[in-house]
Amino acid sequence: MKLYIKNMVCDRCKRVVREELNRLGIELTFVELGEIETVAEVNADKLQEVKAVLEANGFELLDDRRLALVEHIKTLVIDEVQNLKANKPAQMNFSDYLSEKIGYEYSYLSNLFSSETGQTIEQYIIAQKVEKVKEWLSYNELTLSEIAWRLSYSSTAHLSNQFKKVTGMTPGEFKKGTLQRTALDQVGQ
Numbered sequence: 001m002k003l004y005i006k007n008m009v010c011d012r013c014k015r016v017v018r019e020e021l022n023r024l025g026i027e028l029t030f031v032e033l034g035e036i037e038t039v040a041e042v043n044a045d046k047l048q049e050v051k052a053v054l055e056a057n058g059f060e061l062l063d064d065r066r067l068a069l070v071e072h073i074k075t076l077v078i079d080e081v082q083n084l085k086a087n088k089p090a091q092m093n094f095s096d097y098l099s100e101k102i103g104y105e106y107s108y109l110s111n112l113f114s115s116e117t118g119q120t121i122e123q124y125i126i127a128q129k130v131e132k133v134k135e136w137l138s139y140n141e142l143t144l145s146e147i148a149w150r151l152s153y154s155s156t157a158h159l160s161n162q163f164k165k166v167t168g169m170t171p172g173e174f175k176k177g178t179l180q181r182t183a184l185d186q187v188g189q
Contacts, residue, residue, distance in 0.1 A: 001038045003050070004068035006060040008033045009078050013059070020053045034075035035068075069102065070116045073109060074124065076101055081128040081151070090152065094125055127187045130166045133159065134182075137175050144171055 008017060014031045021028060021036070024046065030037035042050065051061045062068045076098060079085040088097040095106040098121070102109060113121050129151050136142050136150075144156045153159040163171050 001041050002035060003038065003042075004035050004062040004071060005054060006034070006062055006067070006071050007058055008075065010083070016057055017054070017059065020057060021050065024049055024053060026050065032075075033079060034071045066112060066116060069104070069109070070113055072102055073098060073113055073121060077121075077125055077128055081125065081132055084150075094121070124187075126162055127166060129153075130163055131182055131187050133163055133171065134167075134174060137171055140175070 005017065008014060010033075014033065017036060018028060018031050021038075026042060026046070027039040028036055029039050047061075054061050062071060077094070080088050080094075080097075087101075088094070095110075098109055099106045110121055113119075113124070117124070119127075132151060133147055136147050142150070144159065148156045148159040151159070153162075160171055163169075163174070167174060169177060
């Protein structure tokens with residue numbers, strides 16, 4: 001049985017979900033960001049226990065297939081941008097990648113995402129990239145050029161412009177200031 005879960009944004013989230021469901025006696029065959037698969041069907045009473053334990057850990061069980069698709073889009077973007085999984089070939093754009101991975105036309109995914117979140121997929125990708133830039137800038141280990149290259153920006157100027165548009169400050173001002181990073185499940189909300 002496949003279940004879709006909101007707010008799974010990292011490997012730690014996958015571990016927590018696996019451990020909590022194992023405590024409930026639910027055996028899993030598959031755990032990925034935003035979705036799990038159980039060995040056996042889960043009855044309605046057990047599903048309510050799953051829902052409660054997930055909510056206690058900051059997750060949400062998604063019943064609506066449309067919301068599950070939106071979460072799937074988000075987890076694919078987070079995997080590529082935040083977790084640097086590199087599943088998307090460098091020469092492939094996100095629209096083709098998402099269509100291929102999810103199995104729907106991009107126009108459908110784009111309209112669905114916009115109607116459910118109030119923002120475009122492109123805006124969400126940019127917000128995730130800006131959050132990754134903030135992370136790397138706060139570590140002070142990479143130059144802006146290296147960050148731009150790692151996130152596939154055409155130039156540092158392009159990265160800086162997007163950063164300023166989203167945060168209201170330049171990357172240099174961010175390094176000097178106190179702008180806080182955002183939790184990944186809150187990016188773009």
